[in-house]
Amino acid sequence: MNQDNFNCPIPHHDDERISIAHGGGGLMMHRLLEKTIFPRVSPEQAHASQDSALIADSLALSTDSFVVSPLFFPGGDIGRLSVFGTTNDLAMVGAEANYLSLGLILEEGFPKCDLERILASIDAAQKEVGVKVVTGDTKVVPRGKGDGVYINTAGVGRLINPVLRLAPGQVCDGDHIIVSGDIGRHEASIIVARKEFGIEADIASDLAALTPTVRKLIDAGLDLHCLRDLTRGGLGSALHEICHSNRKNLSFVLDSEKLPLSQEVNSLAELLGFDPLFMANEGRFVAFVSPADSEQTLAIMQSMPGGNAAAVIGTVRQEERSQVWVKSAYGSEKKLPILNGDQLPRIC
Amino acid sequence: MNQDNFNCPIPHHDDERISIAHGGGGLMMHRLLEKTIFPRVSPEQAHASQDSALIADSLALSTDSFVVSPLFFPGGDIGRLSVFGTTNDLAMVGAEANYLSLGLILEEGFPKCDLERILASIDAAQKEVGVKVVTGDTKVVPRGKGDGVYINTAGVGRLINPVLRLAPGQVCDGDHIIVSGDIGRHEASIIVARKEFGIEADIASDLAALTPTVRKLIDAGLDLHCLRDLTRGGLGSALHEICHSNRKNLSFVLDSEKLPLSQEVNSLAELLGFDPLFMANEGRFVAFVSPADSEQTLAIMQSMPGGNAAAVIGTVRQEERSQVWVKSAYGSEKKLPILNGDQLPRIC
Numbered sequence: 001m002n003q004d005n006f007n008c009p010i011p012h013h014d015d016e017r018i019s020i021a022h023g024g025g026g027l028m029m030h031r032l033l034e035k036t037i038f039p040r041v042s043p044e045q046a047h048a049s050q051d052s053a054l055i056a057d058s059l060a061l062s063t064d065s066f067v068v069s070p071l072f073f074p075g076g077d078i079g080r081l082s083v084f085g086t087t088n089d090l091a092m093v094g095a096e097a098n099y100l101s102l103g104l105i106l107e108e109g110f111p112k113c114d115l116e117r118i119l120a121s122i123d124a125a126q127k128e129v130g131v132k133v134v135t136g137d138t139k140v141v142p143r144g145k146g147d148g149v150y151i152n153t154a155g156v157g158r159l160i161n162p163v164l165r166l167a168p169g170q171v172c173d174g175d176h177i178i179v180s181g182d183i184g185r186h187e188a189s190i191i192v193a194r195k196e197f198g199i200e201a202d203i204a205s206d207l208a209a210l211t212p213t214v215r216k217l218i219d220a221g222l223d224l225h226c227l228r229d230l231t232r233g234g235l236g237s238a239l240h241e242i243c244h245s246n247r248k249n250l251s252f253v254l255d256s257e258k259l260p261l262s263q264e265v266n267s268l269a270e271l272l273g274f275d276p277l278f279m280a281n282e283g284r285f286v287a288f289v290s291p292a293d294s295e296q297t298l299a300i301m302q303s304m305p306g307g308n309a310a311a312v313i314g315t316v317r318q319e320e321r322s323q324v325w326v327k328s329a330y331g332s333e334k335k336l337p338i339l340n341g342d343q344l345p346r347i348c
Numbered sequence: 349m350n351q352d353n354f355n356c357p358i359p360h361h362d363d364e365r366i367s368i369a370h371g372g373g374g375l376m377m378h379r380l381l382e383k384t385i386f387p388r389v390s391p392e393q394a395h396a397s398q399d400s401a402l403i404a405d406s407l408a409l410s411t412d413s414f415v416v417s418p419l420f421f422p423g424g425d426i427g428r429l430s431v432f433g434t435t436n437d438l439a440m441v442g443a444e445a446n447y448l449s450l451g452l453i454l455e456e457g458f459p460k461c462d463l464e465r466i467l468a469s470i471d472a473a474q475k476e477v478g479v480k481v482v483t484g485d486t487k488v489v490p491r492g493k494g495d496g497v498y499i500n501t502a503g504v505g506r507l508i509n510p511v512l513r514l515a516p517g518q519v520c521d522g523d524h525i526i527v528s529g530d531i532g533r534h535e536a537s538i539i540v541a542r543k544e545f546g547i548e549a550d551i552a553s554d555l556a557a558l559t560p561t562v563r564k565l566i567d568a569g570l571d572l573h574c575l576r577d578l579t580r581g582g583l584g585s586a587l588h589e590i591c592h593s594n595r596k597n598l599s600f601v602l603d604s605e606k607l608p609l610s611q612e613v614n615s616l617a618e619l620l621g622f623d624p625l626f627m628a629n630e631g632r633f634v635a636f637v638s639p640a641d642s643e644q645t646l647a648i649m650q651s652m653p654g655g656n657a658a659a660v661i662g663t664v665r666q667e668e669r670s671q672v673w674v675k676s677a678y679g680s681e682k683k684l685p686i687l688n689g690d691q692l693p694r695i696c
Contacts, residue, residue, distance in 0.1 A: 001455055001496050006418045008461035018458040023488030040467035042481040053482035055447045055504060057405055064485045072355045099403045101411035103500045107349055110366040113356035119388035133390045134401035137412045138369030145495045146351050152451045154411055154502030156403060181404055183505065330465035
């Protein structure tokens, strides 16, 4: 880091500096957002607790930066991720992405051939999901001040049903909690691609566009209350976020027996001591739905590519205090812990 | 750079890699955009040759990433720059920014106190220009994979006058070319802040919101044809871009005697052998206007903060081939060269 960049006195304590865990999707990240970032630039965002903002005329705006390492992994690459990462965030508020901006931060020395592959991947992804890159920006940083390429996309999308509000505050007592497929694949694929733990396994990321599934659910007129994609921090962190921002003293009770998990991801998680509930995904989401529409929601999810393992994993109940409970095979319930840092940095 | 990031064979030649000049706003950057980026992800952008895209319902979308070094410089910092950089791009198509997204890429170890100063600066800037950060994203990269903080903003804005089209293709024979203030201040302030050349001088960046000036020009009903902010590559590169994308065989003739330049910037440029025509600005723009409205345009520009040196610097004339000419004090004309790389990396 360029020391000329600092205006403040050099910090004496580690807690006065940014750490890797501040980017991990867990407690540290949420504290940084809630104590440092939101109060200064966007107090309304803290209340919304959504990755997309509703703006004028039934439009939504969302953004994501991508710093995944490695850039190419089984099941995808940073290009495909940078399109679906943002279009998925828009889908979670019920919006279909129409326009994308593309910001590239390239490191000096990065092979043009790899840039071309990433751009081709962006193009394939934008065509697949029906969105268009309409504006962009390119910066170059010197060697050692980046890591090949970082990408930012921002997306503007239109609400599929302008009167449907999908938000944590819409979750109700009795709602079914449904996950759209088996969990943990993205993080598992990155672990294998990094070769850090010497593990060889054939696991592809779940990276996928969620818009087609969301469109089907909305077009079917189902009584959907809240959707959330399971990225950094996994299903567990998504549930904690929704639980603690619904402001209605609702608790979530997960049935540990119902969590959809592939044999490969389960084995890898056991080997490394990771909890799949907190492993990252890039093509899965959780839906909170009226019990009457639970069966049809599940059927639509299961009919989509990658969705065959979709499952009702829990229910919402009124309590004195919001909690996320995990019910064991024997019926006992214990609190789901909150992820402090992350299990693996730079997964997206 | 993480070698696992590469999928292509390791390049043998430097021209197969990204170089600093690809980010410099000159010929190298335009070749990268036109040969590598636009054809793959956004062929329409190549024709538009604008930094903002018009999207549905009189809205415009723009994005910029900011990697400026140092983060704090006389007259501004990366926070203020990241707000005005994007709102200025929107102003250039005649749009007033309403909503911003904010993507932060933080380096592990970055002092929180400096982050707080930058966020406070973003907040002051958003209030000054009347835009709101409504959504965002935060990533952390390990030490040595960033440089403190990189910021991306994307902005959505509404056209001030929905029927007014500001674009290179609107430029006409006989138009006056007007610059909104003295040039080169931003690059000069960064040079001084970096202390690389051992120069001590009291020069503040021209960093400013252009929206108020543009709103006044549009509200006055002036016959404006094209606006362009003078960032990387400076006034010279902006003129080349507009000249070569208007597709009407129009040439621009600049009067070198009329270029507004402060004594401080002029001295610094002479000392370092820099051409002020290619030095970066962050609060200046060039306007192409009907001669009948030239005087009123100039009067409005001069009435705005920082605009007292605004000047009519040239005219547009029909020729067999589009060229940018510079007329000397003796009346002779020579072609304005095209900037190849940039004079200084990471100025924005």
